[in-house]
Amino acid sequence: MSIAQEVAKNLLQINAVKLSPQNPFTWASGIKSPIYCDNRITLSYPSVRDFIIQAFVEKAQKFEPFDIVAGVATAGIPHGALIADRMKKPFIYIREKAKSHGRQNQIEGIIHEGAKVLVIEDLISTGGSSIKAVEAAREAGCEVVGVLAIFSYGFEKAERMSVITSASEQFLYTYLNNASPTGFEASGQKLWLEYIRPFIDEWHLDNYGTAYAVINPGKPYRVVIEGHADEISWFVNYITDDGFINVIRNGGSDQVIAPSKRVNIHTKKGIVKGVFGWPAIHVRTGKDANLMPEIANIFIDIGAKNKEEVANMGVHRQAASRTTGTDTDAFAYSNGGVVSALISLPLRYMHTTVEMAHKEDIENVIRLMYETLQKIEAHHNFKYF
Numbered sequence: 001m002s003i004a005q006e007v008a009k010n011l012l013q014i015n016a017v018k019l020s021p022q023n024p025f026t027w028a029s030g031i032k033s034p035i036y037c038d039n040r041i042t043l044s045y046p047s048v049r050d051f052i053i054q055a056f057v058e059k060a061q062k063f064e065p066f067d068i069v070a071g072v073a074t075a076g077i078p079h080g081a082l083i084a085d086r087m088k089k090p091f092i093y094i095r096e097k098a099k100s101h102g103r104q105n106q107i108e109g110i111i112h113e114g115a116k117v118l119v120i121e122d123l124i125s126t127g128g129s130s131i132k133a134v135e136a137a138r139e140a141g142c143e144v145v146g147v148l149a150i151f152s153y154g155f156e157k158a159e160r161m162s163v164i165t166s167a168s169e170q171f172l173y174t175y176l177n178n179a180s181p182t183g184f185e186a187s188g189q190k191l192w193l194e195y196i197r198p199f200i201d202e203w204h205l206d207n208y209g210t211a212y213a214v215i216n217p218g219k220p221y222r223v224v225i226e227g228h229a230d231e232i233s234w235f236v237n238y239i240t241d242d243g244f245i246n247v248i249r250n251g252g253s254d255q256v257i258a259p260s261k262r263v264n265i266h267t268k269k270g271i272v273k274g275v276f277g278w279p280a281i282h283v284r285t286g287k288d289a290n291l292m293p294e295i296a297n298i299f300i301d302i303g304a305k306n307k308e309e310v311a312n313m314g315v316h317r318q319a320a321s322r323t324t325g326t327d328t329d330a331f332a333y334s335n336g337g338v339v340s341a342l343i344s345l346p347l348r349y350m351h352t353t354v355e356m357a358h359k360e361d362i363e364n365v366i367r368l369m370y371e372t373l374q375k376i377e378a379h380h381n382f383k384y385f
């Protein structure tokens, strides 16, 4: 008889398997089931208990080396403690969530960062309880070497445990709901760093606006996983006399999908709500019959009656940064990012023999360069945070 068959036989003999087809049991996950296997009953039968603990220990040995046995509250606690005792290992247990009183712990017992932990459950149905325990151990800086249970119902959901944990899903939503427009990614980068910190050895920022983390620093062979921290957005480009806001792209924003979108305008005074307005279908006649959204004809309405009211709400033009097509780009991208700004001169007929600029504009550009340089102090930190 295999260990699995022996365990099943024992569970049936001690009446741990309960059937109630008329009045189904509710499992921890909320699933209604005609079967309930109460593994706690095994603890009341020394010979069954001993058999199960021995089987656990044999499986646990395959996960060596590990430092700590962790029981999942509550039914995983006694089994975990017995296994730890037999293997002469430290024991901890992990609650479903942190206590609201006392020391407010989710993990009870002594753990240390970098510890290798084997998690013990009594049973796995959806895997929800085990995953929460694994996440808690990971958040505490431990490495989970495996999860063992007396049995699993073999549900696909638990067999194929998602790589997306509730903590990573929560992070994703927090990250997505945080505004992180191109050039202003610091708050998003901070959220990412906060989430990733338990998994990394060190982190850095460069002058180019990159935040990066390193695992196993100093090793000769390196692999980079790269991702964008920025969100596409729009910048306020021009405010009309009657209080409408024209925009310019910040990143690859698509004007075709802009109309009818709700908008948050981030200002020094806080968020100003607005909408991308669009003329109604029945008034789009004549030359406007096939009107398509273009950068020049999309606009944000914040309910202001004129330019002054828009300004009073804290909405102002924002200069947009982009690839310049000049050698400024080469400076900006060199040596891990060099802080660069291109100051352009307004002119007409560029690259023709009649290229012309206004003397006043030339003077103002010189002044702008001078004032800008005056503002840069020695060792000025240009990093995002």
Ligand SMILES: O=P(O)(O)OC[C@H]1O[C@H](OP(=O)(O)OP(=O)(O)O)[C@H](O)[C@@H]1O
Pocket: 027, 028, 029, 072, 073, 074, 075, 076, 121, 122, 123, 124, 125, 126, 127, 128, 129, 130
């Ligand atoms: O894989 P899952 O869908 O999470 O289900 C398994 C969990 O359900 C039971 O816990 P329950 O909360 O019923 O009891 P307990 O508090 O005694 O551990 C069982 O002990 C597991 O912990």
